Amino acid sequence: EAGVAQSPRYKIIEKRQSVAFWCNPISGHATLYWYQQILGQGPKLLIQFQNNGVVDDSQLPKDRFSAERLKGVDSTLKIQPAKLEDSAVYLCASSLDEVQPQHFGDGTRLSIL
């Protein structure tokens, strides 16, 4: 089966600019996750979707980050405006449902200048 697809792979922007990341989960996977992974650390969950509804966004900085999952398939994560501390790899993962293991994409590496 095809894996989780993410784009772009790399993005360089200046602080205060906006950026968007795209994720296409594995077909049929109801649950989708966005993680932020800062260099040298483990991933931190930003938001969890079940189909097109939000299950958990308690760690999403909602003043600057937003995410949506239209029609319960693809998802986008947006940062507006970006800060220097947002430099990280943004990982998308999906699973058949909430209790199944998660499958990760290769992420988008974001650098803020």
Next chain:
Amino acid sequence: SQQGEEDPQALSIQEGENATMNCSYKTSINNLQWYRQNSGRGLVHLILIRSNEREKHSGRLRVTLDTSKKSSSLLITASRAADTASYFCATEKVGGTSYGKLTFGQGTILTVHP
């Protein structure tokens, strides 16, 4: 916040040797999972152990869980150069909207020399 803490932070061994990584956590869990991450890639799920299980095997991997000590270990036997990667434990906490919500540790960087 990081729920799990891995130990050691880095581990360097020769091919053929065994590698043991440990993970400690703070709150009651439904399950604990181990993931591998190769440089520049996403995480790959290795094994899941539920809170009522004490040991689980998968190929060259052996995972133990001690809920009384809130700790787990991952043993990789007969390591290969291809096992070189970062290894993360992740816990799913009990209660609330926690189903599927994983909290990852900082990871152990494993280097296996040919």
